[in-house]
Amino acid sequence: MSKNRRQPRGRHTTVRNVPLRTHWLLLTTLVVTLSAALLLQGYTQHMFDSTADGAPRAAIPAASVPAQITSGGPVIEGSAARTAKPAARTIALTFDDGPDPVWTPKILDILRRNDVHATFFTVGTRVAAHPDLARRIVADGHQIGLHTFTHTNLGTASAWRRDLELRESQLAIVGATGVTTPLLRPPYSSTSEALTDADWNAVVQAGQQGYLTVLTTQDSEDWRRPGVDSIITNATPKGTDGQILLMHDAGGDRSQTVAALEQLIPRLKATGFRFTTVSDAVALPAPVRPATTADHWQGLALITALRTSGWVLTVLSWLLWAAGAISVLRAVAVLVAARRHVRMRRKPWGRTITEPVSIIVPAYNESAGIEAAVRSLLASDHPVEIIVVDDGSTDGTADIVEALRLPGVRVVRQQNAGKPAALNTGIAAASCNLLVMVDGDTVFEPDAVRMIVQPFANRRVGAVSGNAKVVNRGGLLGRWQHIEYVVGFNLDRRLFDLAECMPTVPGAVGAFRREALLRVGGVSDTTLAEDTDLTMALCRDGWRVVYEERAKAWTEAPASLGALWKQRYRWCYGTLQAMWKHRGALVQRGQAGKLGRRGLLYLLMFQVLMPLLAPVVDIIAVYGLIFLDPVRIIGLWSAFLLVQVLMGVYAFRLDKERTGPLWSLPLQQFVYRQLMYLVVIQSVFTAIAGSRLRWQRMERYGSLQVPVTAVAPPATAVAPPGPALGRSWTEEPDAVPPTASGTGFHHGPAEDSWQPYQQQSGPVPEQRSFTEYR
Secondary structure, eight states: OOTTOOOOTTOOOSOOOOOOOHHHHHHHHHHHHHHHHHHHHHHHHHSOOOOOTTSOOOOOOOTTSOHHHHTSOSEEETTTTEEEOOOTTEEEEEEEEEOOTTHHHHHHHHHHHTTOOOEEEEOHHHHHHOHHHHHHHHHTTOEEEEOOSSOOOTTTSOHHHHHHHHHHHHHHHHHHHSEEOOEEOOTTOOOGGGOOHHHHHHHHHHHHTTOEEEOOSEEOOGGGOOOHHHHHHHHSOSSSSOEEEEEESSSSOOHHHHHHHHHHHHHHHHTTOEEEOHHHHTTOOOOOEEOOHHHHHHHHHHHHHHHHHHHHHHHHHHHHHHHHHHHHHHHHHHHHHHHHHHHHTTSOOSSOOOSOEEEEEEESSOTTTHHHHHHHHHTOSSOEEEEEEEESOSSOHHHHHHHHOOTTEEEEEEOSOOHHHHHHHHHHHOOSSEEEEOOTTEEEOTTHHHHHHGGGGSTTEEEEEEEEEESOOOHHHHHHHHHIIIIIIHHHHHHHHHHTOOOOOOTTSEEEEHHHHHHTTSOOOSSSOHHHHHHHHHHHTTOEEEEEEEEEEEEOOOSSHHHHHHHHHHHHHHHHHHHHHTGGGGGOOHHHHHIIIIIIHHHIIIIIIHHHHHHHHHHHHHHHHHHSOHHHHHHHHHHHHHHHHHHHHHHHHHTTOOSGGGGGHHHHTTTHHHHHHHHHHHHHHHHHHTOOOOOOOOOOOOOOOOOGGGSSOOTTBOOOOOSSTTOOOOOOTTOOOOOOTTEEEEEOSSTTOEEEEETTTSOOOOOOOGGGGO
16 A cells, blocks of 8 residues: 555544644633732732721830830831921811722812812722722822722731832822822821831831821721711811821711711811811922823723723623523423433333344444444344444454354444444445444443334434443542433433433434434534534434433443543534534524524533633632632532532432442542533634544543353344345344354445445445435
8 A cells, every 4th residue: 555645534543633732822821811810809809908097906016116206297207217297277188098989079079169188098999990080189189199009007017018009009099190199198007106116117118118108196087987076076176286187088988077078177267277288288399290101001001900800800700600590500400301301211102113223333443342342232132233344443353353253243344434434334234224323342231222222113213312331430530430421411311302402322322213314414524523413413304312311331431531631622522513513403493493492502501601611610719718708618619519419319310320439529520620621622722723623532441341141142133134225124033143254235236235245355345425325
């Protein structure tokens, strides 16, 4: 054979021509960006200390505070240990904790009506949330100062936290107003005499960065909400000394502050007091100055980041609530459907199906399990013929089957052309009207064939899905896949059956009408999920596809994370291809419409969109553990897990499985679940990029064993058919099965005739399209 010969389409290979690396980079970028946004939101919102500034504090040593500070004025230059006092009969009116969208505008209106300027010590996060109010403060001629970024106690904060608080607060002001300010009022500060050692350290550090610390001399105590009269009394000076008066424009209901201010300003003006800003009160040169362009842009970036993170968190919160509600509804729907399906299956389909069945086994390098698979099929308690289509195996798969010399088993050899082509070859060689397709790594229960064909008593049924079970359940990975097969796949199939929108008959165990297959053109090779593609095509052609849980087959599952990734990547990508290929079902009527508006939308929601949201759920969970109430988060996670466990217990009972493996379900949330949603993410990115993924064959482990009941083949093996393709016939009890394992049958020139050929020495018959057989 020439080395340059072109490999057939649909070939088996583990090579992928998907040169995608940017999708992981993009995913990482999105996760990092989301994490950063949530970290920023968590820091600004949940590290925010809302305790009132004037609230009592525990006694703390103050031995290191210089005497000239404790006895000096309220404006302190920490780096030089100098202070300044306001002039006599001068009141520097100051407001803390704002801006607030409700109370700050009302206070600004009062100040404007009374021609009074004040100083507003703003919190950085509030400035970022309401930059328009910060701009109005400056535009109205008031001074603006820092009250830290998250209203944290600078005295108890670490040095790096103080730097962060001051820097980010300054950037917020710069981004909102375009000016910088050196005025700082530490939260929870009061008078100079109340400074502690920790407070003084914070004042000194701020002074080294160029900040002037502005304390108070008089507290209106409006934060207590003691009543308008009490606020006015507390804010009225007892003599003629100048004062720096503390009031609040945010941090709660400030209606009493607004009402008191309306009376306080005119009353004090009448007694000879003047109101001014802090800098004017202590005769400081104008402290607020225009910011540089670079600082202004940095400030705008910070504000944008803060507001975007808040918007992101809001959107995610709604999405998570919606996802949670949908998940609960899905759980209820699946459980109700499962119960109804059990009751429905107690009724017979109709007359008992006894006609023989052709079993097609596409095989590519299946030497590890092909003997067990064939012997189990031959042990069926239903008349069968078995056609093993060797798709160019290089490990002697066909030789193993032929060496068994089992009656009723034929081997058809072909060059490697892919599983769909192998299935089409088997369909063409089959002699019966009912066909069962089974993977070469699958072992059937003795009654599986009989059970899976009984639904064909209903003429509307075109295909039947069997119950695939994991045989290699050892280890966590095996248990997790076992749980997924029983809980995920089988519960969903019951729901799909009731809704008449079954999207997939698994390749491991499925039965079909020959007529239905011919009408849709056989098995297509245009997607990697040929079983899903074929099932959807049958639904769109008007056939009903049902689930028969009593038809049990045992299949090997991947035994390593790498093998599992390859298998699920192919499944998921192929499913996306099939969904896109059959998207027209969304607007069709009848059986096709049920597939489109029920099955496809269900797949889109729970196999595409929900897994795409799964990383967000994990990030939000970590966010909640750090910034929210960990007990509440753990409680919600436990409730979610409890629902899954209850569904698992019910599903295991329906399948008559022991519930022991369910102990590993909590661990599944930390490895297996992440692997599955990463598979979906990569598949979606691959599909969006338009790259083509090639077939990825799963490694076989030889864990399948011949059933005890399959020691000797039954006497119901089917002989090759007589004339007339597709004709219904029943074998007589005394029929003698063929004994020459090397003899097969293929189509001759006429559609109604069959001609023998020698498989071991003769060439493989030429592949013909299904349209030729219609």
